[in-house]
Each structure stands twice: as C-alpha cells, then as structure tokens.
Amino acid sequence: MTAPDVDLVIAVHDPSRPVARAAASALAGDTDAVRVTIACHGIPAADVAASLPDDVRGRVRMLEVRDGLGSPSGPFNAGLDAATARYVAIMGSDDYVEPGALRAWADAADAARADVMLAPMRHQSGERIPTPRVRPGRHRRLDRVKDRLAYRTAPLGLMRREVLERHGLRLTPGMRSGGDVAFTVRLWSLPVRVDLAARAPRYVVGADAVSRVTTAVRPVTQELEAWEHLLAQDWFTKLDPAWRRAVAVKAVRIHLLGAVRRRPRAELWHAGEAAWLGELTRGWVGAAPLVARPQARADRDLIDVMLAPTTEEALAAASARRAVAGRWDQALTRELVANLERESVLRHYVGLRLRH
Structure with missing residues (x-):
C-alpha cells in the first residue's frame, strides 16, 4: 500500500455500534488514498473485527485503547498519535460519509492549500446541518469571527496533521463529552487557513446515535x-x-x-x-x-x-x-x-x- 493521503480514526466503545458502515463508507471506491483506523475503547479489537465484513476487515487498522477512562478523547487521540498521513480526520462509530467524501475533501484541501477543510454535514434523514454559520456565499479563507467558527466545535473534516503536531493539539483527555471544545477553539485561534467543502460529499450524522442518548438528565x-x-x-x-x-x-x-x-x-x-x-x-x-x-x-x-x-x-x-x-x-x-x-x-x- 502506498502512503495514504488521509488517516481516518473511528472510535468505538461497543461492538454493537454500526462501525462497519462507518468504515465501509470511508473506504468505498478509494483503496489507497484513505487509511481507516478503528480505535477500540475498552473492548477487544477481535470482537470489533468480527463484526466487519470480509472486504472491510482486511483494509482497516485495529487499535486497542485501555485507559480506564469513559471518554472518547482517549481512542481518538490514540488514533491521531498513530497517524502518518498528510491529513487526519475523526469519526464517531454511528456516523458515515457520502461516497467519495474523503477523497473530495483532500482534493479540495490540496487545491486551496488549506490547513483545515471542514466537511459539509447532514443528518441521516437528509436535513442539512448549517454549521459553521458562514457568511452567505463564503466557503474559502473563513474568518473565525465573521464566519462564526465558534459554532463548529466538532472538528469534522480534514486537518493537516503537521499543524496538529506543531501545536501539540489533541482532544482533552478524560472528558466524557466536549473533549473537542478546547481543541477546536484553539485550532481556530491559530493562523491557519480554514475552508468549507460546501459542494463536496457530506459527513452524515447517523440516526443510530439518537438511540444511545439516555433520557436521564446528566448533572x-x-x-x-x-x-x-x-x-x-x-x-x-x-x-x-x-x-x-x-x-x-x-x-x-x-x-x-x-x-x-x-x-x-x-x-x-x-x-x-x-x-x-x-x-x-x-x-x-x-x-x-x-x-x-x-x-x-x-x-x-x-x-x-x-x-x-x-x-x-x-x-x-x-x-x-x-x-x-x-x-x-x-x-x-x-x-x-x-x-x-x-x-x-x-x-x-x-x-x-x-x-x-
């Protein structure tokens, strides 16, 4: 395999989640440009691998993360630490991407020389997610204030790995939710070029995610x-x-x-x-x-x-x-x-x- 352009990290804490769909969507139609790493949090990698179809199982890298913390930051950070591609991306196990998304985002980032290429997003139902709240018609060289990047605290899309390494950026360890908040606020604060791949295939927030949200209100x-x-x-x-x-x-x-x-x-x-x-x-x-x-x-x-x-x-x-x-x-x-x-x-x- 040639060196990948994109390292995608999928974090999973439960083998019953639709991680096979997530991985297959990223690999569809592109065998060399994208490498998928499934970071298994507190569960055996073999159990997750067993849930994958044969054509997906042989094309992903499996990591086991056992940090004893109930935080998705751990597996995401482990995957980022293992990455070597020019661009990195993260994805929840309930989510997936439209066909050709990662390749399209990488091509757009290369053409624009962007440090971050934000993914356009939608729900599984088809409803578009209008974040960040950019100015009408504005997709390139986004301004952190004028284009309301504060409303995009989920770092979904591609990030140039060299930028993250140079500034020591990782998700906040141990945080049960919101581990990406400080990460993105700091990233948007840097002198980096941020674009939005507005017309590219989308990142899809899976409806399966709703089923795991408890009806009990957390403290x-x-x-x-x-x-x-x-x-x-x-x-x-x-x-x-x-x-x-x-x-x-x-x-x-x-x-x-x-x-x-x-x-x-x-x-x-x-x-x-x-x-x-x-x-x-x-x-x-x-x-x-x-x-x-x-x-x-x-x-x-x-x-x-x-x-x-x-x-x-x-x-x-x-x-x-x-x-x-x-x-x-x-x-x-x-x-x-x-x-x-x-x-x-x-x-x-x-x-x-x-x-x-």
Whole structure:
C-alpha cells in the first residue's frame, strides 16, 4: 500500500455500534488514498473485527485503547498519535460519509492549500446541518469571527496533521463529552487557513446515535464540564477579544442556556447546581462582558436569573417560562440596535434565508 493521503480514526466503545458502515463508507471506491483506523475503547479489537465484513476487515487498522477512562478523547487521540498521513480526520462509530467524501475533501484541501477543510454535514434523514454559520456565499479563507467558527466545535473534516503536531493539539483527555471544545477553539485561534467543502460529499450524522442518548438528565457539572475547562485555560484569556466574545456568546447561548432550558422541573436539578451554574455564568460574562447583549429577550431574562443568587427551584421556574415565551421575545434583543449585531438571533435567521 502506498502512503495514504488521509488517516481516518473511528472510535468505538461497543461492538454493537454500526462501525462497519462507518468504515465501509470511508473506504468505498478509494483503496489507497484513505487509511481507516478503528480505535477500540475498552473492548477487544477481535470482537470489533468480527463484526466487519470480509472486504472491510482486511483494509482497516485495529487499535486497542485501555485507559480506564469513559471518554472518547482517549481512542481518538490514540488514533491521531498513530497517524502518518498528510491529513487526519475523526469519526464517531454511528456516523458515515457520502461516497467519495474523503477523497473530495483532500482534493479540495490540496487545491486551496488549506490547513483545515471542514466537511459539509447532514443528518441521516437528509436535513442539512448549517454549521459553521458562514457568511452567505463564503466557503474559502473563513474568518473565525465573521464566519462564526465558534459554532463548529466538532472538528469534522480534514486537518493537516503537521499543524496538529506543531501545536501539540489533541482532544482533552478524560472528558466524557466536549473533549473537542478546547481543541477546536484553539485550532481556530491559530493562523491557519480554514475552508468549507460546501459542494463536496457530506459527513452524515447517523440516526443510530439518537438511540444511545439516555433520557436521564446528566448533572449540570458534567454537561458543562468542557466549558468550565475552556474558561480556565490561560491561553483562552489571551485570545483576541472579538474571538473570545464570539466563543462566549455561543457557549452561553447554546450550552449554558441550553442546560437550563432542558431542566424546566425542580426534580431535574441537583443540590448546589444553581450556585455552580451562577459562578460559571459569571465567569463567561467576565471573559466577555457584552456576552448577553446579542441574546434574545427571553434568554436575557433567563440569564438574569442565572446571574443572581438563586435556587434550583427558581431556575426550573425560569426555564418553564422560557419554554412558553412568545416568538418575538425569542428572536429580538432588549436593545433595538443589538439586533443588527452579527451574533443576534435575527441576523442568524436572515443569514439562513440568504443561504438557502
């Protein structure tokens, strides 16, 4: 086999996952350009290999990772450490790619001399996933702030291996979820060229992934661990203020507010979580003092409760009120002029209209 152009790492922790589909999709039609490594986390590689069809089993590299940690970062990092190709990519075992995707992404990266070629994404149902929230018509030389790279914390696509090695970039070890958050925020902070392969075959988020998500709500401290970790990094506090604010707006809007909105009943909260969340929210406001400005009115009301001395019961009640907020309260900011900001909800909806 000639040296591959792309090393793809697929992490799997359960041999019942559709890892054969993931591997076969990456190898379809291209035997030399792509090498697939299946990183088996805490399970025998032989068990996973036995689930693969004969035509796939002989074309993949198997790794066993036994770190005793319930984190997908471990197998992904092991696969990245074993990579030798010019480009690397990671994939969950429930996901797959459209035919010819990896070859197309590599060709696009070579032609543009890009350091990162972001994959276009869709759900298995066919619905497209519009991240990052790029400017209409913008696919090349993406700007971390103007093209909202903060909304793409999953590093799906191709990354030039030399860039990761030079900067010592790996997923955060031991993190049960969000191990890619600090990884991508730091990667987008570097002087690298990032493109989006908008018209290439897509990365597909498998519907199988939904079946493994438990209906039980995790403790808030676990759910938001990655965002507490990011805020504590020395390099994060030294980022360009505009980029730091963009990350903060996304962290608060999608993750902190999202955690509260998923808990509209008091029994979904654990003792002490209100105080912990308040401290975390104040930390993000301190990192970017205007982080609340582009948030919708309904979310500003929720942020006010999160920032004040409060209880789990009060947060649950505020979450329930947010769930029945009117359309305009969900879309418009408190200050009229803030609706014109790049990070406002209104600007996001207008951008979606222009892109489709």
